[in-house]
Amino acid sequence: xxxxxxxxFREAGxxxxxxxxxxxxxxxxxxxxxxxxxxxxxAADSASVALITKVHxxxxxxxxxxxxxxxxxxxxxxxxxxxxxTIGGGDYLSDDQPVAILCEEAAETIIDMxxxxxxxxxxxGGRLALRRLGGHxxxxxxxxxxxxxxxxxxxxxxQLIGSGVTILDEWHVMRIVLEDGAAVGIVALDLxxxxxxxxxxxxxxxxxxxxxxxxAVNTSPATNTGDGLAMALQAGLPLRDMExxxxxxxxxxxxxxxxxxxxxxxxxxxxxxxxxxxxAGDRFMxxxxxxSRDVAPRDIVSRAVQSEIDEGRGFNGESVHLDSTGxxxxxxxxxxxxxxxLCIDLQGIDFADAPLQVVPAAHTSVGGIPTxxxxxxxxxxxxxxxxxxxTGIHGASSLAGNGATEALVFGRRAGLAAAQTAGGAxxxxxxxxxxxxxxxxxxxxxxxxxxxxxxARLTKDLRATMSEGAxxxxxxxxxxxxxxxxxxxSDRMADIRIRSQNRRFNLELAGALxxxxxxxxAQAIAxxxxxxxxxxxxxxxxxxxxxxxxxxxxxxxxYRENGEIRLDPQEIEAGSAALEKRSY
Amino acid sequence: MAADLRRGIRIAxxxxxxHDSPEVHHYQVTVSGDMTLLGxxxxxxxxxxxxxxxxxxxxxxxxxxxxxxANGMPVLACRTRISAIDTNDGQIEIAPLSNHPVxxxxxxxxxxxxxxxxxxxxxxxxxxxxxxxxxxSDMLQYEVERLGRSETCIACGLCDAAxxxxxxxxxxxxxxxxxxxxxxxxxxxxxxxxxxxxxxxGEGGIWDREPAEEWNVACPLEIEPANRIESLRAAAEANQxxxxxxxxxxxxx
Numbered sequence: 023x024x025x026x027x028x029x030x031f032r033e034a035g036x037x038x039x040x041x042x043x044x045x046x047x048x049x050x051x052x053x054x055x056x057x058x059x060x061x062x063x064x065a066a067d068s069a070s071v072a073l074i075t076k077v078h079x080x081x082x083x084x085x086x087x088x089x090x091x092x093x094x095x096x097x098x099x100x101x102x103x104x105x106x107x108t109i110g111g112g113d114y115l116s117d118d119q120p121v122a123i124l125c126e127e128a129a130e131t132i133i134d135m136x137x138x139x140x141x142x143x144x145x146x147g148g149r150l151a152l153r154r155l156g157g158h159x160x161x162x163x164x165x166x167x168x169x170x171x172x173x174x175x176x177x178x179x180x181q182l183i184g185s186g187v188t189i190l191d192e193w194h195v196m197r198i199v200l201e202d203g204a205a206v207g208i209v210a211l212d213l214x215x216x217x218x219x220x221x222x223x224x225x226x227x228x229x230x231x232x233x234x235x236x237x238a239v240n241t242s243p244a245t246n247t248g249d250g251l252a253m254a255l256q257a258g259l260p261l262r263d264m265e266x267x268x269x270x271x272x273x274x275x276x277x278x279x280x281x282x283x284x285x286x287x288x289x290x291x292x293x294x295x296x297x298x299x300x301x302a303g304d305r306f307m308x309x310x311x312x313x314s315r316d317v318a319p320r321d322i323v324s325r326a327v328q329s330e331i332d333e334g335r336g337f338n339g340e341s342v343h344l345d346s347t348g349x350x351x352x353x354x355x356x357x358x359x360x361x362x363x364l365c366i367d368l369q370g371i372d373f374a375d376a377p378l379q380v381v382p383a384a385h386t387s388v389g390g391i392p393t394x395x396x397x398x399x400x401x402x403x404x405x406x407x408x409x410x411x412x413t414g415i416h417g418a419s420s421l422a423g424n425g426a427t428e429a430l431v432f433g434r435r436a437g438l439a440a441a442q443t444a445g446g447a448x449x450x451x452x453x454x455x456x457x458x459x460x461x462x463x464x465x466x467x468x469x470x471x472x473x474x475x476x477x478a479r480l481t482k483d484l485r486a487t488m489s490e491g492a493x494x495x496x497x498x499x500x501x502x503x504x505x506x507x508x509x510x511x512s513d514r515m516a517d518i519r520i521r522s523q524n525r526r527f528n529l530e531l532a533g534a535l536x537x538x539x540x541x542x543x544a545q546a547i548a549x550x551x552x553x554x555x556x557x558x559x560x561x562x563x564x565x566x567x568x569x570x571x572x573x574x575x576x577x578x579x580x581y582r583e584n585g586e587i588r589l590d591p592q593e594i595e596a597g598s599a600a601l602e603k604r605s606y
Numbered sequence: 607m608a609a610d611l612r613r614g615i616r617i618a619x620x621x622x623x624x625h626d627s628p629e630v631h632h633y634q635v636t637v638s639g640d641m642t643l644l645g646x647x648x649x650x651x652x653x654x655x656x657x658x659x660x661x662x663x664x665x666x667x668x669x670x671x672x673x674x675x676a677n678g679m680p681v682l683a684c685r686t687r688i689s690a691i692d693t694n695d696g697q698i699e700i701a702p703l704s705n706h707p708v709x710x711x712x713x714x715x716x717x718x719x720x721x722x723x724x725x726x727x728x729x730x731x732x733x734x735x736x737x738x739x740x741x742x743s744d745m746l747q748y749e750v751e752r753l754g755r756s757e758t759c760i761a762c763g764l765c766d767a768a769x770x771x772x773x774x775x776x777x778x779x780x781x782x783x784x785x786x787x788x789x790x791x792x793x794x795x796x797x798x799x800x801x802x803x804x805x806x807x808g809e810g811g812i813w814d815r816e817p818a819e820e821w822n823v824a825c826p827l828e829i830e831p832a833n834r835i836e837s838l839r840a841a842a843e844a845n846q847x848x849x850x851x852x853x854x855x856x857x858x859x
Contacts, residue, residue: 086664141793148747180730280645478652
C-alpha cells in the first residue's frame with residue numbers, strides 16, 4: 023500500500039518530535055475485533071483498506087468470547103429454529119429480515135472460518151462439536167474448549183497478514199469527518215507517538231464494540247470506551263435500543279474490587295455443567311427457569327442472581343457461587359482449561375475443588391448504531407458492524423454465542439458494501455484538515471487546563487452512577503437521579519487536569535478521551551431506559567414489571583442535539599412471530 | 607485475604623526520546639498479596655506518578671497486552687498476584703519485557719516479533735484435497751489436539767522475552783514465530799508442511815537455539831513452546847528436511 027501513504031512533517035509543537043501523518047485509503051475500518059477484521063478482509067478484495075484500532079487486533083475484546091459461535095449446523099437444527107430462538111430470546115423486539123440473514127448465513131460463516139484455519143473441536147464422528155448455550159433449544163455453538171475467541175481472532179489476523187490490509191494499531195480515532203453529509207475520513211491520536219493523524223477514505227466502517235464499560239462491574243477491556251457509539255452520536259446519527267444492556271450472570275467477584283473484578287466466566291462453564299448456588303445451598307435457577315435452569319438466557323439468569331443477592335441469599339450479601347465441583351475432571355480439562363488456570367492465577371482457587379464467587383457484570387450493548395443488513399447507516403459512506411451496530415437481530419436481549427456470529431456475518435456484509443461505496447469518488451482534504459485542527463486544539467486545551475478533576479475519579483463516579491441507577495433493576499426515580507448525576511459528571515469533565523505533559527503513551531490523556539465518550543453512551547442508555555415504561559428482555563423496570571406489547575413493542579432512537587438526548591420511537595419490522603410470554 | 611502492607615516497588619522508567627538508558631524509580635505503595643501486578647501499576651499511575659506508561663486491556667489474562675518482567679521473569683501483569691512474584695528480600699522490580707525494543711517505560715514494542723510471525727506466511731494453506739464450501743474439513747479431534755494448543759498463541763511475547771531467546775538484533779525467529787510454524791505444519795488441513803519445515807531449518811530457525819524450559823514456564827497459555835519446537839526438530843529429522851546435523855549455537859542471548 024506504499025502508494026497510499028504520504029507523509030507530512032507538520033510542526034508538531036516545540037520539542038515533541040512528533041510526526042503527523044496524512045494518509046489515504048478507499049476504506050477505513052475503525053476497530054480491530056472480529057467484526058472489524060472480517061469487514062477489512064471482505065473489503066480488501068477490491069479496495070485499499072486501513073484497519074485502525076486502539077489495541078492490536080489480536081488484543082481485542084473478541085478474543086475473550088470463549089463460549090462459541092452459533093450456526094444451524096446440527097442434525098436436528100435449521101435456520102428457522104435458530105431464528106425462533108433468537109427472536110424469542112430477544113423478547114420479540116427483533117426485526118425479522120436481519121434475523122433471517124443471520125440464521126441463514128451463520129453455518130456457512132462458521133465453515134468458512136474452519137476452512138481459513140480455525141481449529142474447532144470435533145465430535146466422535148469428526149464433525150464440528152456443538153455446545154448448547156443459554157436460550158438455545160439445541161446445541162449450535164461451534165467452539166474449541168474455552169478459547170473460541172482466541173481461535174477466531176488469531177485466524178482472522180493470519181488472514182489479514184496475507185490480505186494487504188494496512189493495520190494501524192494503538193491509534194485512538196477521535197472523530198469521523200463529514201463533508202456534504204458524507205463520511206470522508208477520520209482524525210486519530212497516535213497513542214505511541216502522540217501525533218495526530220488524518221486519514222481520508224471514501225467509506226468508513228465503525229466496528230468499535232459496545233459500551234458496557236460504563237458500569238462499575240463489567241467484563242469489558244479497559245480500552246473499550248464506546249468510542250464508535252459516541253462518534254456516531256456526534257456525527258448526528260441516533261443510537262438505537264441502548265436501554266438494553268446484556269449482563270453476563272457470572273462475572274468474577276472480587277470482594278476488594280481488585281482490577282479483575284467482573285472478568286467474565288464464560289457461558290461455556292454452565293453449558294458444561296457448572297451450577298449457580300445461593301447461601302442456603304440451593305440451586306436457585308430451578309425457581310426461575312424450571313426447564314432450562316442454569317442455561318436459560320443471560321438476562322433471566324442475571325436477574326435471578328441479582329434477586330438472590332438482594333433478597334439476602336447471597337454470600338456476604340455480595341455474590342453467589344458458581345459450583346463446578348460436580349463436573350468430572352476430564353470435562354474440565356477438555357472444556358475449561360484456560361478458565362481454570364486463570365482462576366488459579368487470579369484467586370488461587372481451583373474451581374474443580376471449590377466454588378467461584380460470581381456477580382452479574384455488564385457485558386455487551388444489545389443496541390447500537392442502526393444499520394441496514396449491509397451495515398449502511400443514514401450517513402453516506404458510514405457503515406457499522408458488530409457490537410457497536412444495531413442490525414435489529416438481538417431485540418431486547420442477545421443470546422449467548424450470537425455476538426460472534428453477528429460480528430462475522432455482518433462484518434463481511436459491511437466490508438463488501440463499504441468497498442462498493444468506495445468506488446468512484448475522489449479524495450477530500452478540506453474538511454479533514456479543519457477537523458484535524460479542531461482535534462489538535464481539543465487535545466491542547468485538555469493537556470493545558472489547570473483543572474481540579476481527575477480522570478480516574480470521574481471514571482469511577484460514572485461507573486458507580488450507572489450501576490446504581492441504570493443497572494439490572496431500574497425505576498423512574500432511579501433513572502431520573504442517574505441522569506442528573508450524569509449531567510454533573512459531564513460538567514465536571516470540563517475541569518479535568520492531565521497531570522503528565524508527555525504525549526507518548528499518556529494513559530491519562532487516553533483515559534480522558536475515552537471517558538468523554540463513555541459519558542455520552544451512558545446518557546443514551548439512561549435516557550432510553552427512562553422512556554421504556556415496560557420490562558422486556560434485558561431491560562427490567564421494577565415500576566413496570568410487565569411487557570407492554572401494545573405501546574412499547576418499538577425500537578428507541580436516541581439522538582444527541584445541543585448536548586441533550588432526544589428520543590424517538592421507531593416501528594420494528596416484524597410480523598410472523600407469535601407473541602408469546604417467554605418461558606424457559 | 608493477605609494483609610495490606612506498605613512496600614517498595616522498583617520500576618524501570620525509560621523514555622528513549624529523552625534518555626540514553628533506563629532509570630529505576632522507587633515507589634512506596636500499599637498492596638495486599640491478593641492484588642495483581644496490574645492493579646499495583648494502575649494504582650501507581652492513578653495515585654503516585656501519572657507519567658508512568660504501561661500497556662493493558664482485558665484485565666483477565668487473554669489479550670496478551672500487559673507483559674512485563676517481574677524480578678526478571680516475563681509475566682502478564684494482569685494474571686500475576688503480588689504474592690506469586692518470586693522474591694528473596696521482599697523487593698519487587700518491574701521492567702519492560704526483555705528482548706523486545708522499548709517504546710516508553712514498561713511498554714515494549716512487540717512489532718518486531720509480530721513481523722517475524724508475519725514473515726512465515728502464518729495462514730492456513732489448504733491441501734489440494736480440501737473440501738469445497740458447505741462442509742467442514744476432514745479433521746478429527748485427536749488431530750486438533752495434536753496442535754498442542756499452539757493454535758491458542760496470543761502473541762503476548764513472553765516466550766520471546768525469556769532467556770535465552772532472540773535478542774532484537776539476532777536472526778533468530780524466536781519461539782513465538784516457531785510455534786506459529788508448528789501450528790500450521792502440524793495441521794492436517796495445511797498442504798505446505800514441507801515448505802514450512804524447510805523454512806524453519808534455515809538461518810534463524812529451529813537449530814539456532816536449544817529449546818529452553820524457560821519458554822515453557824513463561825507461556826501463560828501452557829503451549830509449551832520448547833516442546834512444540836522439539837516436535838518441529840523431530841519432524842525435520844524424520845523427513846530429512848534441512849540440515850539437522852548443523853552446529854547448534856547453544857544457549858546465551
